Amino acid sequence: MEEKIPQFLLENLSKQYNEEILKKIIEGYNAKRFVTFRVNTIKTTVTKVEETLIKNNIEYEKVKWSKEAFIVKNVKEDIIKKLDIYINGEIYLQSLSSMIPAIILEPKEGENILDMAAAPGGKTTQIATITNNKSYITATEINKIRADRLKFNIEKQGVAGVNIMIQDARDLDSMFSFDRILLDAPCSGSGTINLNKEKTNQKFNENILEKITKTQTKLLRKAIEILKSGKEMVYSTCSILQSENEDILEKILKEKKAEIIPINIEQFEEIPILKTKLKGTITICPNELYEGFFVAKIRKI
Numbered sequence: 001m002e003e004k005i006p007q008f009l010l011e012n013l014s015k016q017y018n019e020e021i022l023k024k025i026i027e028g029y030n031a032k033r034f035v036t037f038r039v040n041t042i043k044t045t046v047t048k049v050e051e052t053l054i055k056n057n058i059e060y061e062k063v064k065w066s067k068e069a070f071i072v073k074n075v076k077e078d079i080i081k082k083l084d085i086y087i088n089g090e091i092y093l094q095s096l097s098s099m100i101p102a103i104i105l106e107p108k109e110g111e112n113i114l115d116m117a118a119a120p121g122g123k124t125t126q127i128a129t130i131t132n133n134k135s136y137i138t139a140t141e142i143n144k145i146r147a148d149r150l151k152f153n154i155e156k157q158g159v160a161g162v163n164i165m166i167q168d169a170r171d172l173d174s175m176f177s178f179d180r181i182l183l184d185a186p187c188s189g190s191g192t193i194n195l196n197k198e199k200t201n202q203k204f205n206e207n208i209l210e211k212i213t214k215t216q217t218k219l220l221r222k223a224i225e226i227l228k229s230g231k232e233m234v235y236s237t238c239s240i241l242q243s244e245n246e247d248i249l250e251k252i253l254k255e256k257k258a259e260i261i262p263i264n265i266e267q268f269e270e271i272p273i274l275k276t277k278l279k280g281t282i283t284i285c286p287n288e289l290y291e292g293f294f295v296a297k298i299r300k301i
C-alpha cells in the first residue's frame with residue numbers, strides 16, 4: 001500500500017518523523033476508519049439519537065471529550081444516511097478530528113464569529129450548536145459550488161443567522177472585526193489519506209505545497225488583522241506537515257501581533273497525538289478513529 005502514498009509526501013514525512021512514528025502514520029493511512037457523527041442539538045437531543053440507534057440495532061461508542069460525538073461500530077455510512085435522524089439533519093457525519101477545532105474555539109452566545117474557509121459547513125454548523133444557535137456567524141467560501149453545499153447544510157441543520165459570503169477570504173475588507181475566528185485552512189489533506197478508499201493525489205509536489213502554504217499564510221495574516229484585539233482564534237488543517245502548520249504560525253508569530261494560547265491536552269486524553277514543533281499546539285496522528293489534524297489557538301495581542 002505504501003506505494004500509493006505520494007512520493008513527495010513520504011519524503012516530507014520522513015524528514016519530520018522518525019521511522020517508528022512514520023510506520024504508525026502509514027498504519028493510520030491504511031486503517032479502515034469508523035463512521036462517526038455529531039448530534040445536532042439545535043434539532044434533537046443525544047438521548048433521542050441513542051434511542052434511534054438502539055431501535056435500529058446500530059452499535060455505537062462515545063468519546064470522553066464530547067457528549068455529542070458518536071462512533072458507529074457495526075454499519076457503514078450508507079445505512080446511517082437512510083435513517084430519519086440523518087435525513088432530517090438531526091445528526092451530521094463528521095470525522096472526530098474535525099470536531100476538535102470548534103470545541104477549542106469555545107464560541108459563545110451573542111458573539112460575532114467568522115468561519116473563514118467554511119464549506120461544506122461541518123464546523124459552521126457545529127459553532128452554531130455550541131452557541132445554541134445564538135451567535136452571529138459569517139461564513140466565507142471561495143468556491144461557488146462548495147458554497148451551495150454550505151448553504152444546503154446550514155438550512156438542513158436548522159442553523160439561523162449565518163451570513164454566507166462567496167469570496168476569497170484573503171481579500172476581506174479590513175473594516176470587518178470579529179470576536180472569534182475559525183480558520184480551517186485549505187491544505188494538502190496529508191492527514192486524511194485513506195488508502196482503503198480513494199486514489200491519492202500523486203501530483204502532490206513542491207510547487208503545489210508552496211502555493212498552499214502561501215495561501216495559508218495570507219489567510220492567517222488576514223484573520224489576525226480582522227480579529228478584535230485580545231480576542232481568540234483557531235488555526236486548523238487536516239495536514240500533519242509542519243510546513244502547513246507550525247511553520248506558518250512561526251512566521252506569523254514573528255510579526256508580533258499574536259501569541260499562542262496553549263491547548264489543554266488533558267481535555268483530549270484519548271486522542272493519538274504526534275509531537276509538534278510549537279508548544280501548546282496539537283497534531284493528531286491518523287488511526288482507525290481519527291484523521292490526521294493540526295489545531296492551534298491564537299490570541300491577538
Ligand code: SAM
Pocket residue numbers: 098116117118119120121122123124140141142143146167168169170184185186187215219
Ligand atoms: N471548515 C470546513 C468544514 O468543516 O466543513 C472545511 C473547509 S476545507 C478544509 C477548506 C475550504 O476553504 C474549501 O471549501 C475551499 O474551497 C475553501 N477555500 C480555499 N481557499 C479559500 C480562500 N482563499 N478564501 C475562502 N475560502 C477558501
